[in-house]
Amino acid sequence: MTDHSHNNRPADDLLMVGLNHRTAPLELRERVAFNSSQVTEALARFRAGLPDVETVILATCNRVELYCAAPGGGEPAKASSAALISADRLKAFLADFHGIDLSQLDGHTYERRDEAVVRHLFAVTSSLDSMVLGETQILSQVKQAYQLAVQASAVGPVFHAMFQRALAAAKEVHEQTDLAGGRVSVASVAVDLVQSVFDRFDNKVVLLIGAGKMAALMLRYMAALKPGKIVVANRSAEKAATIAAQYNCAIANFSQLDPHLVEADIVLTGTGSAEPLLTAERMRGIVRQRSYRPLVMVDVAVPRDVEGGVGKLSNVYLYNVDDLEKVVTQTHARRTQAVDQSMQLLQRHEREFVHWLGARNIGPVVKALYQHCHHIGHVELQELLAAQPELTPEQRQAVGKMVHRVISKLLHHPVTQLSAPDMTADRVTLVKVMEHLFKLDDAGADKPER
Amino acid sequence: MQQSNGQFIHISLPELALVAAASACFAAAFWMRLRRLIQRSGGDTATTSPPVAMQSEPAAAHRLPLFTTIIGTLACAAVLAWRAIAAHRYSLPLSDGFDAFILLVLLLALLWLYFQASRNADAIRGPAMLLLPTAAALLLLAGGLSLAGYRQFRATDPWLAFHVGAVILGTACFAAGAAGSVAYLLADRQLRRKQRVLPMASLASLEKFIRHAIVLGFPLLTLAAITGILRTIETSRASTALQALILSPKFILTSVAWVLFALLLHIKIAPSLRGARAAWLCLLGFALLLAVFAAVNWMPHS
Numbered sequence: 001m002t003d004h005s006h007n008n009r010p011a012d013d014l015l016m017v018g019l020n021h022r023t024a025p026l027e028l029r030e031r032v033a034f035n036s037s038q039v040t041e042a043l044a045r046f047r048a049g050l051p052d053v054e055t056v057i058l059a060t061c062n063r064v065e066l067y068c069a070a071p072g073g074g075e076p077a078k079a080s081s082a083a084l085i086s087a088d089r090l091k092a093f094l095a096d097f098h099g100i101d102l103s104q105l106d107g108h109t110y111e112r113r114d115e116a117v118v119r120h121l122f123a124v125t126s127s128l129d130s131m132v133l134g135e136t137q138i139l140s141q142v143k144q145a146y147q148l149a150v151q152a153s154a155v156g157p158v159f160h161a162m163f164q165r166a167l168a169a170a171k172e173v174h175e176q177t178d179l180a181g182g183r184v185s186v187a188s189v190a191v192d193l194v195q196s197v198f199d200r201f202d203n204k205v206v207l208l209i210g211a212g213k214m215a216a217l218m219l220r221y222m223a224a225l226k227p228g229k230i231v232v233a234n235r236s237a238e239k240a241a242t243i244a245a246q247y248n249c250a251i252a253n254f255s256q257l258d259p260h261l262v263e264a265d266i267v268l269t270g271t272g273s274a275e276p277l278l279t280a281e282r283m284r285g286i287v288r289q290r291s292y293r294p295l296v297m298v299d300v301a302v303p304r305d306v307e308g309g310v311g312k313l314s315n316v317y318l319y320n321v322d323d324l325e326k327v328v329t330q331t332h333a334r335r336t337q338a339v340d341q342s343m344q345l346l347q348r349h350e351r352e353f354v355h356w357l358g359a360r361n362i363g364p365v366v367k368a369l370y371q372h373c374h375h376i377g378h379v380e381l382q383e384l385l386a387a388q389p390e391l392t393p394e395q396r397q398a399v400g401k402m403v404h405r406v407i408s409k410l411l412h413h414p415v416t417q418l419s420a421p422d423m424t425a426d427r428v429t430l431v432k433v434m435e436h437l438f439k440l441d442d443a444g445a446d447k448p449e450r
Numbered sequence: 451m452q453q454s455n456g457q458f459i460h461i462s463l464p465e466l467a468l469v470a471a472a473s474a475c476f477a478a479a480f481w482m483r484l485r486r487l488i489q490r491s492g493g494d495t496a497t498t499s500p501p502v503a504m505q506s507e508p509a510a511a512h513r514l515p516l517f518t519t520i521i522g523t524l525a526c527a528a529v530l531a532w533r534a535i536a537a538h539r540y541s542l543p544l545s546d547g548f549d550a551f552i553l554l555v556l557l558l559a560l561l562w563l564y565f566q567a568s569r570n571a572d573a574i575r576g577p578a579m580l581l582l583p584t585a586a587a588l589l590l591l592a593g594g595l596s597l598a599g600y601r602q603f604r605a606t607d608p609w610l611a612f613h614v615g616a617v618i619l620g621t622a623c624f625a626a627g628a629a630g631s632v633a634y635l636l637a638d639r640q641l642r643r644k645q646r647v648l649p650m651a652s653l654a655s656l657e658k659f660i661r662h663a664i665v666l667g668f669p670l671l672t673l674a675a676i677t678g679i680l681r682t683i684e685t686s687r688a689s690t691a692l693q694a695l696i697l698s699p700k701f702i703l704t705s706v707a708w709v710l711f712a713l714l715l716h717i718k719i720a721p722s723l724r725g726a727r728a729a730w731l732c733l734l735g736f737a738l739l740l741a742v743f744a745a746v747n748w749m750p751h752s
Contacts, residue, residue, distance in 0.1 A: 199654040291721035
């Protein structure tokens with residue numbers, strides 16, 4: 001993502017420290033992982049020291065990230081909180097909370113500041129930064145992290161807006177691009193296949209032939225569809241019994257499969273047989289006995305358990321492991337192609353959010369500027385009025401109105417320009433220049449006498 | 451199907467222009483929807499159907515085909531209104547085959563609009579979309595056949611109005627069934643080729659859709675056939691009239707279509723016809739009904 005928003009850099013101290021599957025080994029990620037209750041506890045502990053800092057902890061199996069926002073807002077107390085948060089402090093907190101040595105995190109963490117935090121969160125939420133590109137689970141994980149922080153009262157206006165915008169942007173990316181389209185596992189592709197043949201499963205029979213790892217994984221996915229009946233057949237009765245116990249299903253005699261093939265609607269095969277178990281000749285008779293009801297066959301065995309010719313039989317849909325893997329490969333390719341489009345969508349959201357944040361941060365400066373100028377005007381006006389006692393009350397009032405009108409008109413254009421979304425200059429520098437030129441830091445301490 | 455005095459009428463240019471406009475609207479709406487679906491499904495690079503829950507579409511992509519179809523539907527209604535006014539009648543102008551075609555298309559367009567509003571739209575994804583090209587093709591057919599002219603019905607005959615009404619409603623059901631059959635064949639082909647070009651409803655849903663269309667259409671077709679025979683007996687007492695009817699192409703074609711649909715209704719008698727074969731038979735049945743339209747209009751002594 002290009003750094004297009006440099007000129008609108010927010011004044012808030014946005015900071016994120018984290019580690020993920022690319023930067024830290026699994027052993028380390030396991031040690032710094034948070035469960036929900038730990039997140040709540042960590043938020044409470046962190047905010048005990050820095051109550052003005054907005055904090056969100058995003059913890060998934062692939063990443064742990066600590067997001068902080070300490071709005072300066074021109075208020076001294078908050079500004080001091082901003083000064084206190086640093087990447088080192090966040091790392092130290094992470095190490096301390098999990099009781100590990102800080103040095104263990106060395107070289108395994110990354111940090112982002114200001115708009116880079118926004119960019120990172122948007123990319124993470126849209127799963128552009130995930131191990132499996134386009135996976136949708138991260139969306140709910142970010143949502144959960146945000147909700148936990150809300151429940152712990154650790155979220156303020158900045159993170160409310162930022163996380164809500166991140167979730168909306170991710171949803172838009174998933175809806176308008178192919179980033180989350182298709183299936184990325186062989187088993188889920190098989191589930192899609194049966195869903196494209198059948199519309200309900202409570203009256204369907206799943207027959208598993210073999211008890212290999214892949215076949216068992218398929219069965220796990222199929223079981224999630226809640227089929228009416230599951231039957232397992234395997235040469236080793238012991239293995240079949242193990243699976244049957246796991247899924248509470250029936251066991252079939254491996255040497256007498258035909259009646260079960262007649263009954264089944266979905267057949268998963270994954271045996272170690274060197275020869276095809278189900279030949280076209282054998283299945284032709286079975287298809288007739290089934291009254292040509294649709295039959296989905298997923299053969300994950302190598303060498304194949306089901307002869308290729310079976311797929312040509314009427315109302316039989318046969319997929320082998322190559323067919324399924326081809327889909328997975330195509331899905332990955334489609335998702336990769338969708339990255340650029342996704343990033344363009346995210347850039348728009350990032351630009352809009354950073355502008356909102358920037359405009360929000362100039363509020364206190366603008367307020368101080370108006371107060372400062374009106375204070376000067378007020379003092380000068382009082383001196384003038386004291387020197388001109390012959391003026392009538394109406395004339396005094398008219399002069400006073402004129403002074404304030406002149407000040408407002410003088411300030412209107414620069415203030416409008418400062419908050420304009422298309423401003424080309426560095427907003428932060430301009431704000432600092434204004435503070436310096438008008439001595440707004442000093443003026444902030446003075447209360448106007450009006 | 452019955453007609454009376456054998457007078458041929460020709461369709462006026464404004465009517466044909468409206469028909470062409472309606473056809474173009476349906477074709478455009480179909481194309482927009484198809485393009486959107488192909489884009490969303492990733493063209494021909496994917497395989498198998500997507501998850502049952504369809505992702506939501508941007509409002510503009512949904513509304514434009516909807517708006518275009520409404521315009522097409524209004525154009526069809528305008529043709530019927532035009533013809534009613536021209537004939538100084540204030541009811542549905544079922545006076546010739548052209549009216550029948552337009553009314554049939556109007557019903558299909560209304561069915562499509564109903565499906566768009568249906569909460570269960572995903573379950574009928576495919577046939578719903580194919581109703582639009584079916585409507586567009588029927589309009590083109592109606593326009594094309596007008597070059598040869600349409601034979602007028604005797605509009606005042608209540609038997610005939612009942613008969614033609616049942617024919618049109620029944621044919622609309624079978625047209626929907628035919629759209630479902632094309633969707634089924636496409637979905638079946640995608641599954642066999644292991645390539646997804648269009649996201650379709652499951653085969654089971656499509657099969658149900660076709661069956662429902664036949665269940666609704668079959669009694670109407672039966673009713674139309676019975677009223678047709680009764681009317682022939684009533685209008686022509688001669689026994690040769692009934693014999694001529696039985697030997698007429700329209701009667702033979704209707705009978706074959708009736709047997710086909712009856713068979714599809716009782717598929718358990720011939721289970722080997724299930725699936726793609728049943729879809730082909732349904733398409734054949736619909737084609738026979740279109741042939742009956744032609745026979746009624748142009749075949750002598752029919």
